[in-house]
Amino acid sequence: MSHQEVQIRTATHKDAEAFISLVNALADYEKLARPDGAACERLVRDAFGEQKRIDVFLAEVRGQSVGYAIVLETYSSFLALPTLYLEDIFVLSQYRGRRAGYLLFKHCVREAVKRGCGRMEWMVLDWNKLAHDFYERLGARRLGEWLPYRMVRTELEAMLQDG
Numbered sequence: 001m002s003h004q005e006v007q008i009r010t011a012t013h014k015d016a017e018a019f020i021s022l023v024n025a026l027a028d029y030e031k032l033a034r035p036d037g038a039a040c041e042r043l044v045r046d047a048f049g050e051q052k053r054i055d056v057f058l059a060e061v062r063g064q065s066v067g068y069a070i071v072l073e074t075y076s077s078f079l080a081l082p083t084l085y086l087e088d089i090f091v092l093s094q095y096r097g098r099r100a101g102y103l104l105f106k107h108c109v110r111e112a113v114k115r116g117c118g119r120m121e122w123m124v125l126d127w128n129k130l131a132h133d134f135y136e137r138l139g140a141r142r143l144g145e146w147l148p149y150r151m152v153r154t155e156l157e158a159m160l161q162d163g
Contacts, residue, residue, distance in 0.1 A: 006100045008107040011056040011068070013048040018065035019056055020044070026090040030125065055111075059091060059104045067091035067100050069108050073115065081118030084111060089122070101134065123148060 011019055020040050027034045035043065046053040047070075059067035070087040086108055091101040112120040124131045124142075132142070151159070 005061055006066075006098075006103050007060045008103055009058055009060065011047065011058045013044070015056075015058060015065065016044045016048065018058065019047065019068060022058075022065060022068045022090060022092075023088070025092060026088060029090070029093070054087065057104060057107055057111075059095075059100045061095065061100065066095040067104050069104050071108055071111060073117070074121075076118055079118035082115060084108065084115060084117045084120040086120060086122035096130075102138075105138065 020035075020043065023040075023043065024034045047056045054070050054072050057069045057071070058065045067090055069089040072085050072087060073082045074085050075081075076083050089101065089104060089108070091104065095101075109120060124135065136142075
C-alpha cells in the first residue's frame with residue numbers, strides 16, 4: 001500500500017457506523033470497555049449533530065475506514081490562541097506502519113495551522129511505546145512539567161453537593 005492509496009477526509013453523518021466501529025477497535029486495543037449504546041448516540045450527536053462538539057477525520061484505504069482522529073479546540077490564555085486538542089488518533093493494526101497514521105496525524109497538524117492554533121496537544125498512555133516512538137520521530141516532545149488530572153462525572157456531581 002502506498003501513501004497515495006490512503007485518503008484522509010472529514011467524516012460525515014453517513015460515516016457514523018464506521019466511526020463507532022473504529023472507536024470500539026480503539027477500546028479493544030486499550031483494553032477498555034466499549035462505549036455503551038447511549039455513549040455511541042452521544043458520540044454521533046457530538047460529531048455530526050446541530051451543535052457539534054468534535055470534528056472527526058477518517059483515514060481510508062480503497063473506500064474502507066481504517067483509522068480516525070477526533071479533535072476539538074481548547075484555548076491558551078498565555079498564548080491568546082486556540083490549541084487543537086487531539087482526543088483520539090487510531091489506526092487498525094493491519095494498517096500501521098503503512099503511513100496511514102502519519103497521514104492522519106499530518107492532517108490534524110494541517111488543521112491546527114488552518115485554524116490559527118498556537119499549538120496542538122494530546123495524551124499518550126504510559127505503556128504505549130509504539131505511540132511514544134511515533135510522536136518523537138515526528139518531533140513532538142513529552143511534557144514533563146505538566147501532570148494530567150481528571151474528575152469523572154460522579155466526582156463532579158459530588159463536588160457540587162458539597163455545599
